[in-house]
Amino acid sequence: MITDKKRLHWLCIGIICLLLTACHFEGYKFNGASIDYTKTKTIQIADFTNRASYVWGPMAPMFNNQLKDIFASHTKLQQVKRNGDLKIEGEITQYTQRNKSVSSEGYSAQTELSMTVNVRFTNNTNHQEDFERQFTANTTYETTQSLASVQEELVTQMVEEIVDQIFNATVANW
Numbered sequence: 001m002i003t004d005k006k007r008l009h010w011l012c013i014g015i016i017c018l019l020l021t022a023c024h025f026e027g028y029k030f031n032g033a034s035i036d037y038t039k040t041k042t043i044q045i046a047d048f049t050n051r052a053s054y055v056w057g058p059m060a061p062m063f064n065n066q067l068k069d070i071f072a073s074h075t076k077l078q079q080v081k082r083n084g085d086l087k088i089e090g091e092i093t094q095y096t097q098r099n100k101s102v103s104s105e106g107y108s109a110q111t112e113l114s115m116t117v118n119v120r121f122t123n124n125t126n127h128q129e130d131f132e133r134q135f136t137a138n139t140t141y142e143t144t145q146s147l148a149s150v151q152e153e154l155v156t157q158m159v160e161e162i163v164d165q166i167f168n169a170t171v172a173n174w
Contacts, residue, residue, distance in 0.1 A: 043077040044084030052095040087122040115158040137161040
């Protein structure tokens with residue numbers, strides 16, 4: 001004989017199963033991208049050149065690889081060399097450092113490193129979403145450290161931040 005407690009248990013399990021199979025989220029993706037893959041299938045990502053007055057050699061390749069990687073790993077878009085449904089191009093326009101804070105002795109205590117990237121985005125399936133915009137990231141380091149000793153780590157952080165900003169602005173609609 002089935003008790004009321006067992007009956008309630010099986011009823012709850014049945015309702016949960018029904019809800020899980022009945023509900024699906026068509027427009028939301030857990031990776032942050034909101035792309036209509038019936039209309040948008042390809043993306044063209046041009047290599048960004050470094051046009052900043054101060055140039056650190058590995059920065060442009062690092063940025064280009066990260067940008068392409070985020071779209072490869074977080075979307076189903078096929079990357080193409082030309083005629084993409086989405087097109088991203090631009091250049092690194094600024095890479096600077098400046099004193100951020102001064103110690104009690106009057107010397108620089110922290111230095112701020114800044115990177116700016118100009119992006120031109122074209123959505124060939126919906127030109128109302130096209131834009132040209134600059135994305136910037138900043139980070140600081142103690143002036144007791146040399147830029148050469150922290151540059152790779154700090155540039156990596158700024159590149160990741162800017163790439164996330166670009167991804168969100170182009171396909172996440174945030």
